[in-house]
Amino acid sequence: MNAQMIEHARQRADFETIAAWVQSGAKVLDLGCGDGTLLRYLKETRKVWGYGVEIADEKILACAKNGVNVIQTDLESGLEGFESGSFDYVILSQTLQSMKHTERIMQEMLRVAKQAIVTFPNFGYWQHRLQVINGHMPVSRDLPYQWYDTPNIHLCTLKDFEAFCAQLNVRILERSVIHRGHQISVLPNLFGSLAVYRVERLS
Amino acid sequence: MHSPDLTSVGIVTPQTARFDTPIKLRSGAVLDRYELVFETYGQLNADKNNAVLICHALSGNHHVAGFHSEHDKRPGWWDTMIGPGKPIDTNRFFVIGLNNLGGCHGSSGPSSLDPATGQPYGARFPLVTVDDWVETQARLADQLGIQQFAAVVGGSLGGMQALQWSITYPERIRHALVIAAAPKLTAQNIAFNDVARQAILTDPDFHGGDYYAHKVVPKRGLRLARMLGHITYLSDDVMGSKFGRMLRGGAFQYGYDVEFEIESYLRYQGDKFAESFDANTYLLMTKALDYFDPTHHHNEGLLAQALQPVKAGFLIISFTTDWRFAPERSREIVKALLDNERDVTYAEITSSHGHDAFLMVDPYYHDLVRAYMQRIDLGDAA
Numbered sequence: 001m002n003a004q005m006i007e008h009a010r011q012r013a014d015f016e017t018i019a020a021w022v023q024s025g026a027k028v029l030d031l032g033c034g035d036g037t038l039l040r041y042l043k044e045t046r047k048v049w050g051y052g053v054e055i056a057d058e059k060i061l062a063c064a065k066n067g068v069n070v071i072q073t074d075l076e077s078g079l080e081g082f083e084s085g086s087f088d089y090v091i092l093s094q095t096l097q098s099m100k101h102t103e104r105i106m107q108e109m110l111r112v113a114k115q116a117i118v119t120f121p122n123f124g125y126w127q128h129r130l131q132v133i134n135g136h137m138p139v140s141r142d143l144p145y146q147w148y149d150t151p152n153i154h155l156c157t158l159k160d161f162e163a164f165c166a167q168l169n170v171r172i173l174e175r176s177v178i179h180r181g182h183q184i185s186v187l188p189n190l191f192g193s194l195a196v197y198r199v200e201r202l203s
Numbered sequence: 204m205h206s207p208d209l210t211s212v213g214i215v216t217p218q219t220a221r222f223d224t225p226i227k228l229r230s231g232a233v234l235d236r237y238e239l240v241f242e243t244y245g246q247l248n249a250d251k252n253n254a255v256l257i258c259h260a261l262s263g264n265h266h267v268a269g270f271h272s273e274h275d276k277r278p279g280w281w282d283t284m285i286g287p288g289k290p291i292d293t294n295r296f297f298v299i300g301l302n303n304l305g306g307c308h309g310s311s312g313p314s315s316l317d318p319a320t321g322q323p324y325g326a327r328f329p330l331v332t333v334d335d336w337v338e339t340q341a342r343l344a345d346q347l348g349i350q351q352f353a354a355v356v357g358g359s360l361g362g363m364q365a366l367q368w369s370i371t372y373p374e375r376i377r378h379a380l381v382i383a384a385a386p387k388l389t390a391q392n393i394a395f396n397d398v399a400r401q402a403i404l405t406d407p408d409f410h411g412g413d414y415y416a417h418k419v420v421p422k423r424g425l426r427l428a429r430m431l432g433h434i435t436y437l438s439d440d441v442m443g444s445k446f447g448r449m450l451r452g453g454a455f456q457y458g459y460d461v462e463f464e465i466e467s468y469l470r471y472q473g474d475k476f477a478e479s480f481d482a483n484t485y486l487l488m489t490k491a492l493d494y495f496d497p498t499h500h501h502n503e504g505l506l507a508q509a510l511q512p513v514k515a516g517f518l519i520i521s522f523t524t525d526w527r528f529a530p531e532r533s534r535e536i537v538k539a540l541l542d543n544e545r546d547v548t549y550a551e552i553t554s555s556h557g558h559d560a561f562l563m564v565d566p567y568y569h570d571l572v573r574a575y576m577q578r579i580d581l582g583d584a585a
Contacts, residue, residue, distance in 0.1 A: 064574035
């Protein structure tokens with residue numbers, strides 16, 4: 001699977017859910033915004049306005065071509081360039097699993113925005129479990145990398161993420177578990193490959 | 204003779220705009236009349252909405268792109284950026300380069316003749332600020348029938364002018380491209396500038412700024428000023444890789460003549476500059492840099508407050524090894540724009556060239572400027 005196809009698959013699955021959750025006209029910060037497609041999609045469908053954050057040169061360039069505001073910075077160094085409470089939503093779409101400082105980024109997200117929308121590939125998806133039982137690190141549509149070249153260093157399951165939120169004093173407002181574009185309601189931690197959460201800080 | 208190049212604006216002729224309406228400068232001084240020399244590339248469209256102003260840095264001028272004659276060896280100072288099909292595409296934009304007030308390339312400045320006396324202004328030419336430049340640039344735009352710029356673009360001190368434009372004339376600028384700039388100088392920046400000024404001011408040939416009458420030029424001072432400046436425009440890395448500890452003669456001479464290649468390079472740069480640039484203009488430009496501070500008129504000195512009037516969209520670019528105007532300084536501008544919810548794209552270009560990187564060709568840098576400029580709406584979308 002090439003990078004473009006990965007990008008494409010990634011986009012379809014969680015964008016609609018995010019668009020449905022985001023209030024029209026909201027101010028959004030999209031962390032790890034890639035080529036800016038989500039922001040552009042939200043701008044066109046929800047009249048959303050905001051900024052993307054990226055580190056890769058080619059993605060900054062793609063955002064500029066897409067007419068999307070983007071700030072080139074390393075998320076690992078935090079969000080110090082952004083004022084507290086200055087956004088309605090901050091989005092971290094399929095980036096959490098590749099971040100070194102997972103706790104810090106969660107805290108920073110809920111500092112700069114009222115709510116955060118986090119999406120990640122569910123490591124607990126049955127095919128992943130099966131591959132581990134068969135003695136291999138999982139490779140799938142949502143985890144398309146080999147163990148030696150994966151950027152994903154902090155993979156988790158739905159259960160893990162929910163425990164993590166509880167530990168950080170973060171309230172889960174909404175959850176959507178998806179597999180190939182379909183909502184999964186039965187045993188989501190087993191049958192869902194992609195998790196989408198909307199969360200806020202417990203006061 | 205240069206070979207025909209389809210991406211060059213070709214041969215260009217500078218023009219002169221005359222202004223007879225007195226201008227009151229930030230310092231309080233008044234200039235009754237003045238001239239600005241400028242060049243244009245491309246065509247102003249019928250809607251007059253495709254004009255782009257290029258603001259120059261410390262030692263720049265109006266000759267931004269193209270050649271002055273068939274025999275001209277070197278093109279304008281930003282020829283790599285401006286031309287047909289180049290990042291700032293003259294097939295689409297009407298680009299204006301000017302020599303700022305106080306300059307020494309044709310615009311009224313210390314070395315030009317004071318109409319009142321028929322002698323060079325010398326020390327009598329008032330100090331000018333970035334605000335003054337923006338004001339005179341706006342008057343030039345008026346003369347050219349340009350109500351609003353599609354973009355104002357500049358690197359270093361030029362970027363400061365673009366920023367000031369967005370504050371002073373929010374209605375007259377749709378986009379600002381602020382490259383390798385800073386919202387104001389640090390103490391260290393001012394310190395470098397003052398050493399440069401001291402080199403000139405203490406040159407025995409300076410004569411209080413009226414050296415023209417003495418038929419001399421404070422070359423030694425200007426040369427030193429430029430050598431110092433040059434060090435700060437390069438990165439340690441690029442100096443190391445370009446010159447290292449290389450010796451011209453291969454062995455130590457145990458004397459004070461040129462031995463290391465870096466010495467040779469700096470002296471050459473200094474000499475070349477001292478031949479062609481006016482010392483008074485150099486002094487004036489460095490002071491304009493020092494004075495620049497959009498927060499100066501605000502009680503709390505907050506940049507976000509100063510940028511409240513801004514309406515333009517911004518492309519802000521910094522370079523990783525630029526220590527004269529480091530990326531952190533650009534990020535201050537970005538932060539102030541974010542705080543005001545303005546459109547901004549910020550890129551940090553990985554480069555080894557230090558501050559000078561803004562004049563260099565770099566694929567990512569140039570592609571980004573191109574992409575940003577292409578998105579500027581001129582009502583010509585297919």
